[in-house]
Amino acid sequence: MISDKMCKALNNQVNAELFSSYLYLSMSSWFSERSLSGFASWMRVQAQEELSHGMKIYDYILERGGKIEFGTIEQPESKWQAAAEIVEEVAKHEAKVTGLVNDLVDVAFAQKDHATNIFLQWFVAEQVEEEASVGEVLERMKMIDGDSAGMFAMDMELGKRVFTAPVE
Numbered sequence: 001m002i003s004d005k006m007c008k009a010l011n012n013q014v015n016a017e018l019f020s021s022y023l024y025l026s027m028s029s030w031f032s033e034r035s036l037s038g039f040a041s042w043m044r045v046q047a048q049e050e051l052s053h054g055m056k057i058y059d060y061i062l063e064r065g066g067k068i069e070f071g072t073i074e075q076p077e078s079k080w081q082a083a084a085e086i087v088e089e090v091a092k093h094e095a096k097v098t099g100l101v102n103d104l105v106d107v108a109f110a111q112k113d114h115a116t117n118i119f120l121q122w123f124v125a126e127q128v129e130e131e132a133s134v135g136e137v138l139e140r141m142k143m144i145d146g147d148s149a150g151m152f153a154m155d156m157e158l159g160k161r162v163f164t165a166p167v168e
């Protein structure tokens with residue numbers, strides 16, 4: 001059985017992952033509305049990934065006999081001025097999520113909840129990958145600096161990314 005404190009912290013993380021999904025879908029729609037279909041597809045894949053992260057935690061709470069508690073999902077932003085601004089916000093958002101995951105690990109340690117600590121290691125590793133991945137896109141956006149040929153190439157490349165469900 002999971003402690004109330006750990007359960008509450010995990011439920012908060014489900015909310016944070018679902019908010020991430022909502023935010024990335026909002027970004028995807030921004031790109032779709034501007035015919036940047038590769039960027040839109042990339043953010044849509046990101047949104048699917050965040051939903052799968054939330055569900056992974058949801059399933060874990062249930063597996064440990066915890067209670068699912070839903071909260072309000074914050075309204076995501078929807079007004080941006082440029083593609084580069086969005087990519088920058090994704091990078092900042094992922095850094096924030098890494099902080100949340102680290103806080104969860106701290107709670108698991110404090111609660112001596114070794115099972116949850118092991119479970120969370122998947123998220124620790126995932127954040128390293130997510131930050132590296134968006135960091136690469138951000139660096140390339142800086143190189144492109146709004147150049148239309150560069151944006152076109154980037155849009156083509158990002159459109160190739162597909163969603164793969166996380167491995168258990």
Ligand code: FEO
Nearest residue numbers: 017050053097130
């Ligand atoms: Fe679920 Fe992008 O972190």
